[in-house]
Amino acid sequence: MPDGSRTAILLANASAAYGGRTVLSGIDLTVQRGERVALMGRSGAGKSTLIGLIQAQAPEKVALVPQAAALVRTLSVFHNVYMGRLDQRSTLHNLRNLVRPAKADIAAVQGILDRVGLADTLWAKAGELSGGQQQRVSVARALYNGRPILVGDEPVSALDRQQGARVLAEMAASHETLILALHDVALALAQTDRIVVLEAGRIVLDAPAQALDPERLRPFYEAA
């Protein structure tokens, strides 16, 4: 992909299999820089697998919010968020920060935590937070990482709709492109501009959010 291209992600006839069983096939997906895309579909449709393919295509450009928060439970929230930029700092700086965090880094991490409603948790152990708080620490780590494409696998699933909308807005403010697996239809329609629906490993709908409503998406969630 040439630098300066408007294309953020390009998958052409992509497929994926586990142990010889194909779970994604014929995937054609081009995401332009600046788009906010919701990946939707029933459990098992292939959203997480597709997210893996998307991340593998441009790992240096992707800040990932994985489905399970993947935090180091015994470390502080500060350290878990700081990990988002480990590869952007020297080993010496990182080691020093483990023991005695630099003021500028503390301020930067605190600023991100304020934005996701976690202002008072900086030195709490990540493992002692609620599930919704841990999910926001995972989002904060991606925001701090700052790469242009934020890819999230159900990044607000543990939050109520209002909190979820607020956190999605913070993602949109920090990252040029969003690609998010979401199960909340109302949230997806309100907070993204394109809906891609997967069914049994294939894309069965790819349309602007503005052209859709919950009724149109219902068949993809009703019991098969």
Ligand SMILES: Nc1ncnc2c1ncn2[C@@H]1O[C@H](COP(=O)(O)OP(=O)(O)OP(=O)(O)O)[C@@H](O)[C@H]1O
């Ligand atoms: N590590 C794995 N090994 C074997 N099969 C897997 C593995 N991960 C996923 N699968 C299978 O691949 C298919 C797609 O799974 P995937 O997790 O991508 O779906 P999903 O849409 O993200 O589901 P959910 O919404 O429940 O997370 C499913 O049939 C699942 O059982």
